[in-house]
Amino acid sequence: MAPVRRRDLAVLALGLALATWLLVRAWYGDLPPLRWWLPAPLAVLALAEALGARVLRRRLHALREARAGRGPTGRDAAGVRPVEPMLVARLAVLAQASAYVGAVFAGAWLGVLLYAGPAVGRLQAAGSDTVTAVLGLLASLALVAAALLLESACRVPPGSADDDPSPGVAA
Numbered sequence: 001m002a003p004v005r006r007r008d009l010a011v012l013a014l015g016l017a018l019a020t021w022l023l024v025r026a027w028y029g030d031l032p033p034l035r036w037w038l039p040a041p042l043a044v045l046a047l048a049e050a051l052g053a054r055v056l057r058r059r060l061h062a063l064r065e066a067r068a069g070r071g072p073t074g075r076d077a078a079g080v081r082p083v084e085p086m087l088v089a090r091l092a093v094l095a096q097a098s099a100y101v102g103a104v105f106a107g108a109w110l111g112v113l114l115y116a117g118p119a120v121g122r123l124q125a126a127g128s129d130t131v132t133a134v135l136g137l138l139a140s141l142a143l144v145a146a147a148l149l150l151e152s153a154c155r156v157p158p159g160s161a162d163d164d165p166s167p168g169v170a171a
Helices: 006-030 040-070 085-116 126-153
Strands: none
Touching: 006 085, 040 085, 040 126, 085 126
């Protein structure tokens, strides 16, 4: 499985920012109000993936350390449980999908921000829409960062694929 290319994420986000800016520019008066809590699911997912990456990285590191010292066992004396290989593979797929979703939403929120930000002085709704767009952009970028962190936690370290074909490491 090839890692996510940052360039692809940037191109996707910038293309959608332009498309969203054009759409918002054409139909801003017909859009429903943008509430501050709309980006909350992205922020929750970003937090969950960041915590998942931290836990997975620690477990895999502890497992590699235990195996380097005592050989492969189901559960060693230090209490290190093996990580299911399918879990790591599924987390890698989740991370890649989340990176693209975060880039899509970052582009959309950036497009809204590019229109609503300059219109704050002349449109009444633009002030709250700008706040929502900033929150949405921050939550989307946090999701991209957490997804890339989780993806990196799922990678096989150099040299360990040949030495250690055991559970706990994935592509």
